[in-house]
Amino acid sequence: MGLRLLLVEDDGHTAGEVLRGMRERGHSVEHAEDVERAGALLETRPFDVIIVDRMLPDGDGLILIKRLRARENGTPALALTAMGRIADRVEGLKAGADDYLVKPFSLDELEARVEALARRVSAVRLVIGDLVLDRLTRTVHRGSTRIALMPREFQLLELLMASSPAVVTRTMLLERVWEFHFDPGTNLVEAHVSRLRSKIDRGGDPPLIHTVRGEGYVALAR
Structure with missing residues (x-):
């Protein structure tokens, strides 16, 4: 399955090459030309990896990464830039970038690095629709x-x-969440699911937790 990528790059040639190459490889790629537009996209949907140029029209791409980390957003970020000095790399990593790739680069290496970043977080980050749970x-x-x-x-x-x-059945929830190996005969599960829904599905957002009558519950974007 392809990854959901956000490319933040103002150079038309570079952006075109990355967009075309990553899409041909089966990935979904959104494009932003500056920090402001990238921030707006990140407000509306989750991404598996962000690819960020440093020299953007409205500032250093590291600004975007720092803002994400300040909000405890752990989406992996790869800095893709012509700034290749050791000091530049150190600065990028300290700002919260997870990897650093210097231009010029090969699309094969870019894809390999992006996929490695996605694998690194797949075990700790669960995503359904625009809902993200970070286990770490x-x-x-x-x-x-x-x-x-x-x-x-x-x-x-x-x-x-x-x-x-x-x-997930009611029995599974009782055993895994409450460690009950018997039915307490209460509405314990139902009450907790109801409270969880009230927090997750606020403001008219599409519901993500659904009741399957006679079976249990499922988390799903429909």
């Missing part, structure tokens, strides 16, 4: 909004997202 930082975001969850709510959401698109 224990944070949840829907779009750009951070959602505060209680520990049980986080466990419940984590199990639903990790199991998607499979349905």
